[in-house]
Amino acid sequence: MKDLKTISLTVDEEVWMIDVEFLQSSWKCIWGNGCKGINQEPDPEAGLGCCSVGAQMLDVEEAMLITAIGRSLPSEYFQNHLAAKDGVLNSKNTATRLERNACIFLNHPDFVGGAGCALHLAAISEGERPMDYKPSVCWQLPLKVDRSDVQPILRPWSRSDWGDGGDSIGWCCSEKAEAPESFTGEQPVFISLAAELTALVGESAYAELAQQLTKLETNL
Ligand code: SF4
Numbered sequence: 642m643k644d645l646k647t648i649s650l651t652v653d654e655e656v657w658m659i660d661v662e663f664l665q666s667s668w669k670c671i672w673g674n675g676c677k678g679i680n681q682e683p684d685p686e687a688g689l690g691c692c693s694v695g696a697q698m699l700d701v702e703e704a705m706l707i708t709a710i711g712r713s714l715p716s717e718y719f720q721n722h723l724a725a726k727d728g729v730l731n732s733k734n735t736a737t738r739l740e741r742n743a744c745i746f747l748n749h750p751d752f753v754g755g756a757g758c759a760l761h762l763a764a765i766s767e768g769e770r771p772m773d774y775k776p777s778v779c780w781q782l783p784l785k786v787d788r789s790d791v792q793p794i795l796r797p798w799s800r801s802d803w804g805d806g807g808d809s810i811g812w813c814c815s816e817k818a819e820a821p822e823s824f825t826g827e828q829p830v831f832i833s834l835a836a837e838l839t840a841l842v843g844e845s846a847y848a849e850l851a852q853q854l855t856k857l858e859t860n861l
Contacts, residue, residue, distance in 0.1 A: 645796065648853050652793075652842045657786075660796035664854055668783065668797070668815060669826030669833060672757065676823075677812040679803065688756050691814075692747040695736035696776040704734045707776055710760065711746070718766060719759040720752040721745045737776070772840060780837055783815040795841070829854070 647658040670676070672690040677683035679691050698704040711729035716722040721740045729745050731738045738745050746759045755762050764774040772780035783797040797815035800807030807813070814823040826833055831854045839847040 645794070647794070648850075648857070650795075650842065650846055650850050650853070652846045656792055657842070658792050658794045659850060660794065661854065661857065663797045663815070664795075664831040664838075664850075665829045665858060666817065667824045667826040667828070668817075668830050669823065670783075671814065671823050671825075676814060679810040679812065681809060681811045683811040688750045689743050689747065691782060692744040692758065693742060695731060695739055695744055696746075696779050697736045698730070698734065699777045701734075703776060704730060707737065708734075710774055714759060714763055717754045718748075718763040719746070720748040720754065721759075770836070772837065781841065784834065784837060784841065786841065829858070 645658070646661045648661055650657050650659050670690075673688060675685055676690050677685050678687060678689040678693055680687075680689065680693050696707075698707065708729060711725050714722065714725075719725065724740045725745060729737055741747075741749060743749070744758075748754060748756050748759050748762070750756045758771075758775065758779070760774040760779075761771040764771040785796060785798045785802065787794040787796060798813070800810065800813045800816055803810045803813070812820060814820045817824050831838060831851055835847065835851070838850065842850065
């Protein structure tokens with residue numbers, strides 16, 4: 642892991658290290674606007690984004706929730722609704738299963754109901770928050786709470802998180818050196834991903850985080 646500039650933040654009586662550079666950066670998801678996906682061969686036209694692998698389930702409760710949502714998702718939002726009758730998770734119930742080389746919930750560009758995540762589309766159409774329909778790893782991306790060290794670190798996914806030392810992916814949108822096109826947002830990440838960060842750390846910790854990062858920015 643590269644040397645990170647961090648600040649500390651107390652989250653549920655636990656001290657987390659926060660990657661300042663990324664949270665102050667202009668990263669944004671560019672799915673459909675140049676995202677090359679995470680397959681070994683970059684392919685912006687395929688529209689697979691980071692859905693070419695199944696979404697890992699956080700725990701048994703999440704697996705049950707996603708299974709239930711998958712059963713009730715209206716077919717107009719869900720290209721693979723027929724395939725989903727056989728279930729939406731893999732045989733171990735640890736991740737969403739693949740259909741047409743991607744997560745079963747991914748609608749491909751040929752789907753009349755709209756390309757992209759069926760869970761996301763359904764949530765928006767029903768006036769709900771996508772994060773309430775999607776597996777945690779999906780709405781948290783590219784944020785990752787790394788617990789491999791003594792203190793948890795909140796940082797973006799990096800190439801090395803994808804296994805094989807990162808060789809298995811052809812493009813990593815959260816690595817600025819190789820994906821400058823993803824660092825074109827109009828707001829810093831701690832503002833644009835405020836809802837996701839609040840869900841991760843809680844309201845009071847997010848307020849503290851935003852205050853610390855704003856202060857750092859104004860002192861630049
Ligand atoms: S998070 Fe990155 S890889 Fe995933 S869809 Fe967005 S830009 Fe593409």
